[in-house]
Amino acid sequence: MNQVGRSIPRVEARAKVTGRAEYIHHFTLPHMLYGKVLRSTVAHGRIKTIDTAAAKAHSGVHSVVTASDIMKIVPHPYYGPAFHDQPILAVDKVFHVGQAVAVVLAEDPHVADAAVQLIEVEYEELPAVFDEVEAAKNEIVVHDELKPAGTFTDLKHLVGRKNTNIALDFQLKRGDPDGAFAAANRVFEHTFRFPTQLAVSFEPFVTVGEPRADGLTLHTASQMPSFVRLEIARLLGWPENKVRIRVPLLGGGFGAKTYIKLEALVAVLALIAKRPVKIAATMEEQFYIINNHPATFRIKSAVSDSGRVIARECEVWWNGGAFADIGPRVSQKSGFTASGPYDIEHVKIDSYEIYTNLPPTGAVRGFGIPQLVWAYESHTDIIARDMGIDPVEFRRMNILREGRPHATGTDMRDAAIDKVLDTIADEMNWKIPLARGEGKTRRGRGIGIGIKASISPTASVAIVNISADGSITLSMSTVDMGQGSDTIMSQAAADVLDVDPGVVKIVHPDTDVTPFDVGTLGSRSTFHMGHAVRLAAIDAKKKLEALAEEAGLPKGTNYPPSEIFKKRYGMQAGNVIGTATYMPTYVPPDKETGMSSDVTPNWMIGGAGVDLEVDTETGHIRIHKLINVVDCGTPINPEIVRTQISGAAIMGLGSALSEDVHTDGGQITNASLADYKIMGIHDIPAMKNIAVDAVQKNGPFGAKGVGESAIFAVAPAIANAIDDAIGVRLTHLPITPEAVLRALRIKENRPIEDDE
């Protein structure tokens, strides 16, 4: 019986609903100290003095740690996946409000909280820059010199570059865009902006460091145990196997819990204190640790009279904040899909990662794609409307079809862009004209569609261990952060071994014993780890068959494992260990042209259709229907796929309608969930979540990832529907009632007064 394709309940559900699921926030160790971080109050400044005397004198304080203490253990205390630019604690300078400057350690977390207020820091403020387009002019420079990390060899050419905020300029050129634009009759150009947004995990960042006889263990809420191990080992100058990273379940990750967040700080604090140390960030602190990239996107298209997009020019400025984190990869990996899911002969892309004095930005669900789709799907809609072509028809004319080359030169395979588009149109009854309504409320509909490439080339390793009674243990470093990977992987192993998924026990990431995986991110787990688990299970199956042969059991007969073990070892004893590494083939984009013949193992496709009404008196919108359609190949667990589509779409809604980190001179003015509005249960409209019938031929069991696809196009579909309803075009997110009203008044030539 196939275990793949069934909507079995999540394997971790019982532990969660009974309160027995393990999270690091619950985790304590004997003799543990709690750390509280003092954060910078200025956006750019030189630290003149740090006076820790009062904090140290506070009753119950164990110690106060600053960069000078850290540098006794880590002489060069800078980390980062792309650039080694982020200090564990501020060294001499601060680069953004909220940067970690000092830490109080105490046995009681409330004591640490109180004492941290007693630290006095004197800053000499420096000029700061916050806007990405402004910063790209390099008039105010954040860092004196670029420090690429060397992990990504394609950044080597940036080593030592001075006086620039441009951390990376990804360029792609295909065909002759300049010529095409010069020859074009119809050229459209628009600029869109995407604001700073937070990846709201209900479990904030939390890490416990534990000095051990044989090294250091970090118990941490991370999506990347294997990377954390590597980076901490590098910082400490230790071999990998002296650093152990344990990750239980996460209360959400959404990309924010990638790379190093609290781990470097906690690691060093534990080594300094020679005791276990825990730091648990507050909800407020999350806003200062990592955010989504704000971005400005100038997009220009040349279109034929018949409505074919001939050429497209994209210029994207990504606001990376004060430290690069994985930003350069966002600007590159997303950058090359900036021209969208369209078959365009002449393409030019410039995608800039820009340093500013905002808190750092990095990976958040979608990894830059929502920023791009917001722009290119708004732009596409404007063109279609302007040319009087139905937006669905316009897209049908221009989308990339099977076998056609993407802008990078990679031929599209198993990318059901057409099917996703058709399904949205069908579900929207697109052919039937919409009753627009009368009076103050106007109805409209809009669609959007986006694509994303997978993160590549990355390896995943799995171990499938069959015990003597036939029960199975699966060891892997994939993190279940709510997306259901434990369940999916149980199904994958069970399918190969022809057992019930319930007999598969998952060993959660523990880098001493669960093998390497680059990380749980970029919707890569189902594809990459799914393959590794499948192959490891096949390896185990083969070894079990060999054991049966050793035991003298006739070949081809299907003995239960318990009988094979008993026969071979004379008692219930032994086990069989299957292992496998999976890495897809990949051809990295050429550094000069951005071209690649095989840029991704698969394409994720996600689209949305929105039917809404706008209250023209208040600017409020009410969504009647939100259709979310993806191509995720063949779902391994259809119900989990539906919840992933739903979750991503809801996050997309928040991003479209309300989420906006407000800053004022680098200060965040709404750093709390009271002021920063995410979608609540009453904000969620009627939704339909659909995975089209598709097969990812090179995927495990025909599957590919689905964690992000449904977030891509919600915002432009809404903006397009608003335009359809009331004929105004919004180019900035979020689409608040105020923004709608303001746009409407501008259109009607009666702007809102600021004091209205």
Next chain:
Amino acid sequence: MNQVGRSIPRVEARAKVTGRAEYIHHFTLPHMLYGKVLRSTVAHGRIKTIDTAAAKAHSGVHSVVTASDIMKIVPHPYYGPAFHDQPILAVDKVFHVGQAVAVVLAEDPHVADAAVQLIEVEYEELPAVFDEVEAAKNEIVVHDELKPAGTFTDLKHLVGRKNTNIALDFQLKRGDPDGAFAAANRVFEHTFRFPTQLAVSFEPFVTVGEPRADGLTLHTASQMPSFVRLEIARLLGWPENKVRIRVPLLGGGFGAKTYIKLEALVAVLALIAKRPVKIAATMEEQFYIINNHPATFRIKSAVSDSGRVIARECEVWWNGGAFADIGPRVSQKSGFTASGPYDIEHVKIDSYEIYTNLPPTGAVRGFGIPQLVWAYESHTDIIARDMGIDPVEFRRMNILREGRPHATGTDMRDAAIDKVLDTIADEMNWKIPLARGEGKTRRGRGIGIGIKASISPTASVAIVNISADGSITLSMSTVDMGQGSDTIMSQAAADVLDVDPGVVKIVHPDTDVTPFDVGTLGSRSTFHMGHAVRLAAIDAKKKLEALAEEAGLPKGTNYPPSEIFKKRYGMQAGNVIGTATYMPTYVPPDKETGMSSDVTPNWMIGGAGVDLEVDTETGHIRIHKLINVVDCGTPINPEIVRTQISGAAIMGLGSALSEDVHTDGGQITNASLADYKIMGIHDIPAMKNIAVDAVQKNGPFGAKGVGESAIFAVAPAIANAIDDAIGVRLTHLPITPEAVLRALRIKENRPIEDDE
């Protein structure tokens, strides 16, 4: 450079001397309860009532648990490796003083200690039997019916046997012993006794049970994590993978920490309380949990006039105490070597495992061999002396030589009995007559030699994981209990992979992730796990070579692993996992005749030579020189081999000279280390510890085990030396000054009065 054969320092030494080594006695969990056991005060009785009211009412007590509570979770709460005869807590009856009857759980261990005194148990006492020879008459029967466990299929014929204390009668017959004895001129017969002794671990038994979302974890000081997992899973009716056993370093094991000790009780308590539970036995409690087998050995030999042993008859009564534990295996596995390392044509062995009302006895260093060697090497010496043949010469005439069949019919291979004997003689300057001394002090010397077969057939599995920087993690379920296995296995893996053993990190037993191993016992680890680690390292090496090929590196070149990984994965990523299972070939002894063509993968040989003086006025002896010689094949770490020889010999000395658990009507009267005397540093004589130059051809790197060999022959060598010095023969251990004096007075016909 070879890593095998080098005396590198122990890999865990630094953790131990800095106090950072992990032991379960230190281990605590949040919300943990401490359990204190109420133990039976009678040796055999029916439980009429258990009044727990006062204990329950004691302030701070969480609960009081008796068998009836346990049976709600485990309806048939009996465990044991050979027989399912031992209840988790006494059900209706008690069978020995110290049997666990009830448990108090409290958050404070001192509260539990105090409250346990308040439990009132009323017993109806039943007749009890303590002596093994007496018990074999079956006049008083301990258990109504035998309950073989079924794990050992060769015990099946005992199922349901009633009214007997004989748990197992191992019989071996070779040639025509009856005919040979009838025809013999010279027949010698003696009976020897070996007392109850304790395996003194400085870390007493300790277990922490932790209910988890996905099952139950036991953190326990056990030599057998894989067995504990199986047995707890069986008791609970769970699959193996729901039970996780974690074992850090042990503070000694010596065989006592095998099978189930506190684990079943703690497992069930944790499930009842739904909280973590810890029970740490006191030193006193160790005496009631498991002891070494007391034994009575009647040995009879027919000897030719020239001094060849023609026939031998052995009858061994093993006092198994009230529960079988592994006793039946002791009587069988040791039983078949009861005729010693001698080439004897006609052999008859009866080896009886007997139930009595003493605390249970089981595996202790040597697994029955010291009891046998005590008898057969005393007996051998008596014969030689009686016949006027030099004891070394007598043995030379009779020992088993390479290729000759052992009593079981197995041909001896790689058993350097002759070399061990010659080395002892050389080291003792045996050819030079000893100056006997005059006056009250007399000098003598003696030797002894013994053999032991390995525990078979048993499997060991290992995982060798190479990280992207070349550092190595070795996962295995071998327990380092002070014998140095972590170091040995690091050397084995390092040798194959051509790295420094320091780069190998050992993952201590954790049955979720470290693979199956039958247990750390019977000196089996170096041979069995040594092979598994070697083979797993070879597997990893091959996979690394394949990775190099995938990466396009030229074949045959010796790239460092870090370069191979970086080349293959484009960054520091991935790992390589080698695995292997090792199980030696083995032919179990025939149930009827006890014969086997291949009874053991290797033979362990150990001998001792003693040069001592006896004070004829006080009975005190002073050992001038103790020579310990073993064949352990080729040592992997010569220094660790020497410390193993030394440690075993010191334990043998204690066993010979002072260790004796005194009982009176089943009550132990010296259950403390103040009254039960083990060797202290000032008791240890000048020793020389030698491993003869040898190769175990089928062993890993030519090695075999050495944990027990040097314990075998210390006692008979001392007794033989005393006979040599003062002409008295001691047949009971320990050889206390009182025993010597009493024997001397008897010889001189002036017995000591009891009130002297």
